[in-house]
Amino acid sequence: MSNPIPARERLALAADLPLDQGLSLYSRVAEHVAFAKVGLSLFVEHGPAAVSAFQKLGARVFLDLKLHDIPNTVELAAARAGALGVALLTVHAAGGEAMLKAAVRGAREGARTQGHAPPRVLAVTVLTSLSAEDVAAVGFSGTPEGAAQRLARLAIDAGVDGLVCSPREAEGLRRLLGSSPFLCTPGIRPAGAEKGDQARAETPAFAVRAGADLLVVGRPVHAAADPVAAARAIAEEVSSA
Template sequence: MTARDRIWFALDTPTADEARHWARRLRGEVGGLKVGLELFVAAGPGLVQDLVADGWPVFLDLKFHDIPNTMAGAARAAGRLGVRLVNVHALAGRAGMARAAEAAREGAREAGVPAPRVLAVTVLTSHGPDDLEAVGLEGPPEEAVLRLAGLARLAGCDGVVASAREAPAIRASWSEAVIVTPGIRPAGARRGDQARVTTPAGAMAAGADHIVVGRPIREAADPVAAARALVAEVAEALGRGA
């Protein structure tokens, strides 16, 4: 896996046309595209299928969190789309995660496409200790992340979405986990609404496999140059070429 392969660009756009613009502009510059709630609600699964057909690895970031039967149905539909990554919310519980992971693989088999990696979202990188306490989760975010990651492993997930701050502890207890880290901000960049952030190099050093980057590329004066700088930083951190 190259340094470029490790970078997923967040297609956080309100329309399919804008998403396609970014896909064209960043062709060959990033490893994959993340489709989240805003774009999926606006454009639907058709856009996801178009991106996959165009050769893009897609991370379907919808964070399924519902009763197990509903999560399974949604995950099965996601598996049929040919996406590379799909996620569920660990707070849905072990049963929901297990049903979703199994169903995503079933859906892929039915469609004759490779099965996606199923990841569990632990604690959102926009949440700090006060946010967790407000919803009844006591203790630091790190404790909640490790508890939820352990539950995801028991449920048969392939890995987690977590901040780089927790990645070393997750890796120590779950060596084969796929760890995807959002909340990435190059040195000097604005945090925005993120509470637990890290640099691309910091994420790699912490043991993340992939990073998700949106605004630092999208809002840059030269988005292509910003993407290339991120690839170079990741490559340097890994001690290998782009």
């Protein structure tokens, strides 16, 4: 029987804060959280320096840029990301097959040039902030789960390493695609926590039982009165699930 993945390796801190605050917070919760998610706000303000700052603290960096452009542009950006030594990189599945293939190609080549392990390229299916009404308004037919499954199949067939999806879609994607794709679920909210702008949020235990490999937590930790206790409680819930 294989050993279960430690809870710490299944948690990412969404560092959507000013850089100094994000670094301070990560250093406090690092015992419970292995990944630091560098998103658009940090990367637009600080660029690669934001990545290296978290790496110096020992974090595995999840570079959440959600690339979505013509294939050549995405390939160039993914190559630059791969060269930074990030562990995870996101792109939008809706960019299509050629763009997804270009992202994978670029990320691997960029990592190779600097001697890094290639990042996992994760395709974002349907943003967790979108409700069923929002999904219909942007032109997807059917339910959010149906749209996520169609985009997931497209992305996996194009060669990406994994997917970003709502916890509510994870179980269906596992049934559809099996155990091999790496599933990352944002929109994690402990029981009783404010959902904020997350329309399809679920608890850590729900996400793990649905088949998620990595859970992204942000406001439930950095808005907590005691962030370390909050991170510990989430890690314990992941372990027990």
